Amino acid sequence: MDTLLFASLMGLYYWFARLRLGYTFSAMLLQPVVVAVFVGLLLGNMPAAMIIGAGMQLVYLGVTSTPGGNVPSDPALAACIAIPIAVKANMDPNLAIALAIPFGVIGVFLDQLRRTLNAAWVHMADKHAETANISAIMRCAFLYPALLGLVLRFPVVFAANYFGQNVV
Secondary structure (H helix, E strand, O other): OOHHHHHHHHHHHHHHHHOOOOOOOHHHHOOHHHHHHHHHHHHOOHHHHHHHHHHHHHHOOOOOOOOOOOOOOOHHHHHHHHHHHHHHOOOOHHHHHHHHHHHHHHHHHHHHHHHHHHHHHHHHHHHHHHOOOHHHHHHHHHHHHHHHHHHHHHHHHHHHHHHHHHOO
C-alpha cells in the first residue's frame, strides 16, 4: 500500500476512534488489538500485527477512565503509531511495546490540549443560547470539537506513519 494513503488512513482511524461517537463501539475502537486488525488488513500482515497488538493490549488492559475521562495513557495513539512501524520494520513484539509507551503518554498531553481549546466552544454556545440559535449550539457541541480533533490528532499519526521508523 502507498505510504501516503496508509498514513492518511491511520490518521483518520485515530481521529474517528477518538471522536467517541456513542457508547457502544467507541471504546472498542481505542483498543490496541482492534487497531492491530485494521493495521493487519491494510499492510497484509495480520499475524504480525495481531501478535504486537495483543501484547500491547496486555499493557493497556487496566487503563480505565477516571471520573472526568482522564486516562494515564492513550492506548489508541500508542497503537496507531507503534503497530504499523513495528510491522513494517519486522520488529520484535517486546520492542514494539516499549516503543508504544512514550506515544501513549504523548496522547494524554494531546488530549489535554484538545480539552483546553474546546472550552472556547462552550462560551460560543452560550452566546448562541441567548439568541436561541439551536443549529449554532449544535455546531458548537459537535462539529467544531470534531474538526478541532481532526486538526490536532490527524497530523501526529500521519507524520509518524508517513516518515516511519527512521524518524520515530
